Amino acid sequence: MKRLLVFGAVIAVLAVAIGVLPLLALTMPPGAPSSCLKAGRVVHVPEELAATTGDGTGVALDHAQLTHAATIITIGARIDGVGRKGLLVALMAGLTESRLRMYANTGAYPDSARYPHDADGSDHDSLGIFQMRPAAGWGTVAELMDPAYQARAFFGGPTGPNAGSPRGLLDIVGWASLPKGAAAQAVEVSAHPDRYATWEPVAETILTALTAPASPAPGTSSPTVGSTLPTATTTVFPLPAGTWTRTSSYGMRLNPVLQIWQVHTGVDLAAPTGTPVLATAAGRVEFAGYRTGRGNQVVVEHLVGGQVVASSYGHLRDGGIHVATGDLVSAGQQIGGVGSTGNSTGPHLHFEIRPGGAGNTGVDPHGWLSSAAEVTAADVDPLGPCPVVTP
């Protein structure tokens, strides 16, 4: 709960910092070209990955490290001006500072142990993947124990949480013309400027492995969903606050189109056509396409407390599916736009929750929605999906 409150505080700051975005997000015409950077979209987080540093040392990265890398790539790819080079700089910095591990620092901050972490360190009062110090103004302990916050702070720029002090990558004038190692050093202000460059080949290997489409060998089935699903830690309401009205609840009802009594397996949330539809939690897209009845539909599978749960978003407008099957999505990411396709009498979102996965029976999403943080339009990323880059 505390983390949700902190999340809300960050959102409030962001909302002020990017005050014009709510209008953009809500008035973008259907199918508007996104300003997506094409820097890379995470499509696959391997269980492990072998790489070699610039001085020939072999390194083995595990799933936890690669998940943090995925967070860095996902956030950086959606910030204007970062590009592929900026993603590499951030990965090099994370590898150098922490080997891409979330560090608590119980010597300086006993409280830091309350947040998910991979290890406990003791370098000054440094925390997390980028070893950011609350004492240096990077953020509070709660903020810095969030990998996504660390990534946003590292990239900085107009949408960063620190408004240029301390400086993130985008706040460093001319960073793009610096060698990557020097750019990483400029953000980290480290006592050991030379060590970043040696991680560049490892950063390249990670970025390529996570953003290249996974191509299973012929005859093999796709990887089991559970093994590659990110763990969902935050739930958000599937529509921005203030945009929707609940028009039908879960349960028996007279189907307004078919005029027969049947179980309504989700909730209907009426909202204007094109209203951003948000992934209710981090997960992987299980289905994105057209189905009779549901119309344009996106189904996302999540891992919540070790259990697979599917969320489903129906009746999306034509051209309003912003993700593809297999995509990894973050909580609150825009995955589509409200519409009225399929059996529908007006623009609304039909939202379902199916414990156990997409093939299972739906339950009343009420509990799920009541625990979901309301998201304002300002939080909705107007950029839409990022296409996969071919290195």
Ligand SMILES: [Zn+2]
């Ligand atoms: Zn419905």
